[in-house]
Amino acid sequence: MLNFKNIFITGGAGYVGAVLVKRLLDHGAKVTVLDLMLYGDDVIDPNPNLNMVKGDIRDQALLNKLIPGHDLVIHLACISNDPSFELNPNLGKSINLDAFRPLVEISKSNNVKRFIYASSSSVYGVKEEPNVTEDFTLEPLTDYSKFKADCEKILSEYQSPDFTTVTIRPATVCGYSPRQRLDVVVNILTNLAYHKREISVFGGDQLRPNIHIEDMVDAYIALINADDDKIAGEIFNAGYVNYTVLQLAEMIKETIGDDVKLIQTPTNDNRSYHVSSEKIFKKLNFKAKRSIQEAANDLKVAFEKGLLPNSLTDEKYFNIKRMQSVELR
Template identity: 25%
Template sequence: MNINLSEKKILVTGGAGFIGSNLCEALLEKNNKVFCLDNFATGKKENIEHLLSNSNFTLIEGDIRKIEDCQKAVEGVDYVLHQAALGSVPRSIKDPITSNDVNVGGFLNMLVVSRDSGVKRFVYAASSSTYGDSESLPKVEDKIGKPLSPYAITKYVNELYADVFSKTYGLETIGLRYFNVFGRKQDPNGAYAAVIPKFVGQFMKGESPTINGDGNYSRDFTYIDNVIQANMLSLVADNPKAINTVYNVAYGDRNTLNDLVGYLKENLSEFDASIAEIEVKYGPNRQGDIPHSLASVDKAKELLNYNPEYSLQEGLKEAVKWYWENL
């Protein structure tokens, strides 16, 4: 990934989380000064432990719900990569108030302080959940439905606020609608663990994972390195048409959950042959889930020069190896 981005001051909110910590690493590798803001609600110290000794890395322990923490974090930075959020559709259904406080209130705080401190560009994590009940496939950026969960509402509100701030205050914004991101450092534990790390962890323990529904729901699973590329390209984009808009960030292919389980078994059985024999269980569909998800990445390819390098199968090889060595 040859992207010319160095010697910038970049704030990564949620920088100790799965995506955020990978972004911090990638930015440091390109010789940038990286500031990480995290309150460790879902982020983990171990994700950034190895970065603390790097003189170009600064950890700011703080909460995006507190405006003073946000002000401290943006001081003197050129760019913001806003990853901080409370993810998970089920979590938002169980506790919509906290999801809204973090994802909407915290987002607005970050927009305000970015505007006030002269940040050059605000790139933020949007979500494929914004497509809601739209049944059209592939998902195209300007055709969305009604949100199906409180989480989806918060992520759509983020897009509306970013649009207003770019038009009203001239703050450059780019939203990246992530589709089912997976890869190294994604937590396999906890009630709201994403499907890939959760299933990997269960298979490695010899347990049978439970698929919600009949396994025929499909997703556009997106490896972390594709997401890093999209964020980097968003920071350096200089075509006016590329700015103040949103993009799908995905591979542009879809696989069913049954397909996914087959690929996981195949990859994991290279480390432990007995995993190939583990049966999966099937449970009820999960409330708020979208049946099928497939992204068109044409817009990102055209305006950002996005070129996702990892398919699901290629990404799983890397992810499974990482989990095997680190779990």
């Protein structure tokens, strides 16, 4: 059971959204999804409790029409990942930053009770410390992560007794989704291992925090069901174990097959990211429990079943390729 029954999700037809929406529907929620549907509108099966709206979060008239009657907003929509953002920085800013305050204000003025914001662990920048906690200073390296940090600050202004705001900073999500992404590290390596029987690792010692997509959905469920006093105005990291890129590659090789060749190449890019997820465990008893091997195996099964045809070439699996082809404004 869920504490909220009428849920509005921006970006609900995205990689995480497609899995989250299904889970919420399974729990009996009524869900409205607002999404540009750039990657297809068939990623979630029809359901009498689901209202799929193709539209733009920058359209304030549409927000004012759709949001009334919902008691929870989960904001997932954004131009995600740095290359996609850099393709059209003005578009990225208009969606990732400029649309945010109006969305929050419209939500609050229409009696939404809780607002969950999907930020990113990239807001920390590169840290030397082995465990990066939520109180570390933010040093975002790109406009994508800078605007994520800016939105966190904006959201904090609206926290009040009748409008609970909470931010989550996920690690990189991995695993299978009906709206598949194959441009994030674990999924990239698994795709190459399965189809080319070869993985190239540039460097290898860099730490890359990941989280299985089903664990990510569990984290959102934990935020939905938490009491207000545990999450009001709070920020939570959400990740699994901080593995190096080489360790990730070795786990994927072990999952896909012994014949997979692993090639290491030197790199100048030695950026490491590592986050602590202690706070969300202590406060909400949430702990990611699904392994990297499980994420790789889920993708392997999807490849074997033909669920991800043309996975090396179809632009729908690669955000930047789709962004280039649709020429969104």
